Amino acid sequence: MKQIVLVALFAVMMSGCQTRPQDDLFESLGGMTGIENIVDDFLVRLGSDPRISNHFVDADPQRLREKLVEQFCAESGGGCEYTGDSMKDSHAGMGITRTDFNALVEDLVAAMEAQNVSVSAQNRLLKKLAPMNRDIVE
Amino acid sequence: MIFRILSLLVIAAFSSQCFAEGLATGKGRILATGAVTTIDGTAGGGIVPMAILAGYGTAEQHGGVVSGSRLNTEDFALNSFSAAWSWHNRVEVSVARQSLDAGIFNIPEVEELRTNNYGIKARLFGDVLYTKMPQVSVGVMYRESINRNISALSGATVPEALGAKSNYGADFYLAATKVFLGGPLGRNWLVNGVVRSTRANQGGLVGFGGDLESGRSTVAEASVGVFLNKHWLIGGEYRQQPENLTFLHQDDWRDVFVAWFPNKQWSVTAAWVDLGQISTDAVPYANDDRDQTGVYMSLTGAF
Numbered sequence: 001m002k003q004i005v006l007v008a009l010f011a012v013m014m015s016g017c018q019t020r021p022q023d024d025l026f027e028s029l030g031g032m033t034g035i036e037n038i039v040d041d042f043l044v045r046l047g048s049d050p051r052i053s054n055h056f057v058d059a060d061p062q063r064l065r066e067k068l069v070e071q072f073c074a075e076s077g078g079g080c081e082y083t084g085d086s087m088k089d090s091h092a093g094m095g096i097t098r099t100d101f102n103a104l105v106e107d108l109v110a111a112m113e114a115q116n117v118s119v120s121a122q123n124r125l126l127k128k129l130a131p132m133n134r135d136i137v138e
Numbered sequence: 139m140i141f142r143i144l145s146l147l148v149i150a151a152f153s154s155q156c157f158a159e160g161l162a163t164g165k166g167r168i169l170a171t172g173a174v175t176t177i178d179g180t181a182g183g184g185i186v187p188m189a190i191l192a193g194y195g196t197a198e199q200h201g202g203v204v205s206g207s208r209l210n211t212e213d214f215a216l217n218s219f220s221a222a223w224s225w226h227n228r229v230e231v232s233v234a235r236q237s238l239d240a241g242i243f244n245i246p247e248v249e250e251l252r253t254n255n256y257g258i259k260a261r262l263f264g265d266v267l268y269t270k271m272p273q274v275s276v277g278v279m280y281r282e283s284i285n286r287n288i289s290a291l292s293g294a295t296v297p298e299a300l301g302a303k304s305n306y307g308a309d310f311y312l313a314a315t316k317v318f319l320g321g322p323l324g325r326n327w328l329v330n331g332v333v334r335s336t337r338a339n340q341g342g343l344v345g346f347g348g349d350l351e352s353g354r355s356t357v358a359e360a361s362v363g364v365f366l367n368k369h370w371l372i373g374g375e376y377r378q379q380p381e382n383l384t385f386l387h388q389d390d391w392r393d394v395f396v397a398w399f400p401n402k403q404w405s406v407t408a409a410w411v412d413l414g415q416i417s418t419d420a421v422p423y424a425n426d427d428r429d430q431t432g433v434y435m436s437l438t439g440a441f
Contacts, residue, residue: 097197120320
């Protein structure tokens with residue numbers, strides 16, 4: 001019984017290695033249009049999230065949208081170049097806690113779910129973005 | 139006695155911290171990163187603990203869980219009720235009461251083998267989601283049998299009557315846990331390993347130490363799981379056991395499980411558990427060399 005489960009688990013893992021090239025994440029997110037829709041949805045959620053909306057009151061919404069789209073596009077292999085400030089500089093002195101960061105992650109996941117992004121694409125984008133917590137959380 | 143005092147201290151700490159300023163109860167961690175509750179009362183899977191601390195509190199918060207579980211095998215039934223609290227995602231304390239249906243041992247006056255478990259676990263470094271290193275914690279799990287001085291056993295305790303050297307003992311363990319985001323199949327994978335120093339027989343339910351080995355053994359435990367999505371985790375666990383008693387053979391424990399996290403308030407776990415052979419002259423009906431397999435169910439509520 002246990003052996004069967006293990007063999008099945010390995011088969012699943014091995015097949016996972018072959019299914020997709022790494023850089024089709026951009027396509028899985030729906031290309032540029034998909035990313036713009038995710039970011040728009042995301043920004044609405046951030047702005048109305050009582051846990052963290054205070055961090056965004058001074059932000060320029062147009063610029064924030066533009067830079068987030070660039071960043072998601074660049075991170076997902078869509079060929080964009082991120083032209084914004086570094087994560088460290090843009091969040092310096094904001095006093096963002098791990099609790100705040102997790103709230104933001106939850107809003108992003110909710111936005112991706114609302115835009116019907118597959119679980120796999122959600123996870124792979126989060127994998128790209130998660131390391132940024134080091135430069136954002138104080 | 140000292141552990142009754144310890145329990146009171148833990149409860150006092152709970153209540154005082156609840157009203158302390160600047161530290162609110164909260165659930166700021168991501169869904170499912172509170173894990174579920176082991177039969178011993180600490181955060182983990184069903185039978186293997188993890189480096190994760192109970193509840194959903196982040197570094198800025200505190201929080202905890204209460205949990206109940208039941209395991210039914212061919213010849214045994216084990217109930218467990220527990221509570222755990224964590225502060226600053228740094229330290230967790232836990233208490234658990236386990237009751238093993240002991241009818242099969244045929245000891246007059248004893249219907250259940252009961253143990254109290256008191257745990258403390260501290261996160262040393264790392265974060266299960268956000269660091270390259272796994273989250274690493276150390277823990278102590280102290281257990282004591284509370285079936286004392288049974289007259290039919292001439293004043294001996296039940297574990298002693300079954301050959302154990304001691305009624306109480308402490309496990310020391312080191313746990314490392316990591317969730318790999320976007321792993322194979324684009325899923326998030328949970329990997330967990332534990333090294334434990336223990337004298338426990340059947341997880342402490344049958345006392346500590348025996349004629350084959352009265353001292354400590356170092357054992358290894360592991361769990362692997364995959365999140366189908368953010369609400370569903372499936373996987374398996376393996377818990378190595380020492381061989382202390384001639385009288386009561388013990389095999390390693392293992393299970394396959396599915397855990398459901400509908401929200402941060404509740405989690406439900408179901409598992410198929412294999413405790414191996416528990417064959418002993420004291421358990422004539424369990425002595426037919428069959429594995430003790432069965433269903434495990436657990437419910438955890440978080441605060």
